[in-house]
Amino acid sequence: MRLIVDSGSTKTDWIAIDDSGKILFETQTLGLNPQVLSEAIVEERIINNYELYRIRNEVDSTYFYGAGCGTEPPRKLMEGVLKSIFQNATVTVKEDTYAAVYATTDPGEPSVVCIIGTGSNCSLYDGEAVHQKITSLGYILMDDASGNYFGRQLLRDFYFNKIPKSLAESFAEEFNLGAEEIKTNLYKKSNPNTYLATFAKFVIVHKNEPYIQALINKGLGLFIENQILQFEKVKELPIHFIGS
Template sequence: MKLLVDSGSTKADWIAIDDSGKVLFTTQTLGLNPEVLDKDQIIARLDDRFDILHNKSSVTHLYFYGAGCGTDRMKNFLAQVFEEYFAKATISVQEDTFAAVYATTPKGEKAIVSILGTGSNCSYFDGNILHQKVQSLGYIAMDDCSGNQFGRQLIRGYYFNKMPSDLAVLFEKEYNLDADVIKHNLYKEANPNAYLATFAKFLIQHKDHEFCHKIIKSAMQDFVDNYITQFDNCREVPVHFIGSIAFYLKDELQFVLEQNNLKIGNVLRRPIDGLIQYHALNK
């Protein structure tokens, strides 16, 4: 049994397949970002799903693609946790960009592949090797155009009295904006980046409001300037996207890319289905 996992900071999609690619079961856990979780928290999230707990001794291969796995230290830490938990399995841990590449990019194609979800990332795939110009410093310092950045901007706009009153009324109805509640989630709970990203839904729902539209357009331009145009050939290859932010704001994304003479490619909400085909073909 092979386990394929696509994990963001918010959630992780799991699919078990046999050697022919037949799906045995699917499930979902909370996200398994090693930058914000310790070993006990990761194991607790695995144990919380019966299909994973019940079948862990039958797993022969685990292919994990996750947010927070961009450094060797984080990859090795997570691999050690999985090696203990799935004792009979061969473990592969790679950053989530690889899942995005395998899901969006036809074999041998050169492309820029970006992730816009709870966090953000961008790489160039030359048809064989993945190249990155920017090493992520995490959600506090980076993650342009991500769900967590949008959440931070909405909260700041509300608390600095920059959010228009009509929008603020709707924002108050949608979320508990008590300062103590917000600070508790940001500084006392796990996954503060995922908490911030929950506010992005509001931005998407009200994307045509001038206040929200300006935030979206500015963040997308920042992503183009800080990530995509780092690659010299960015205007010669398609730019593919994975993630809920890219998926639900595809029209806005396409507009900004076209303004920058960039070609938008495939835009998928999640890569997990493409991983099934990839790993069935690459035994």
């Protein structure tokens, strides 16, 4: 049995297949980003899933593609957790960009592949290997146009009184925007990036509002400028977007 895993900061999708490629089952856990979660929390989120725990000794290979796995320390953390749970399996851990490339490009087709979800990143696939120009410094400094980016901008604009009154009232009705609630989630609880991304659905629902349109355009503009345009000859290549 093989496990193929696509993990973001908010959720993780697991698919089990047999040697012929037949899907045996699909399941989901909370996000497993090793850059923002401890080893203990990552392990807990996996073993608390009954389906995964039940078949842990039947798995012979695990392919994990995840956010936060682009550098060696978090990648090693994830490998260690997976090997401790699926003890009979070989384990491969790569950043989520590889899964995005496999999902969107034809074999050997050079292209630019972008992920926009809770976080964001951009890579160049040259037909053989995946290249990144920008080293991610995490959600506080980067992640333009992502869910947590838009959540952060909404909260800032709400408290700086920059959101139009009627839209601000709708925002306050839908979410708990008390200062203590926000600060507790940002500075005292785990996964502040995921918390920020929960506000992004407000952007989607109200995307036709002029204020929201300007917010989206600014975020996407930053992503294009800071990520996509880093690559030479980008105008000659197909550009793929994938994400939540």
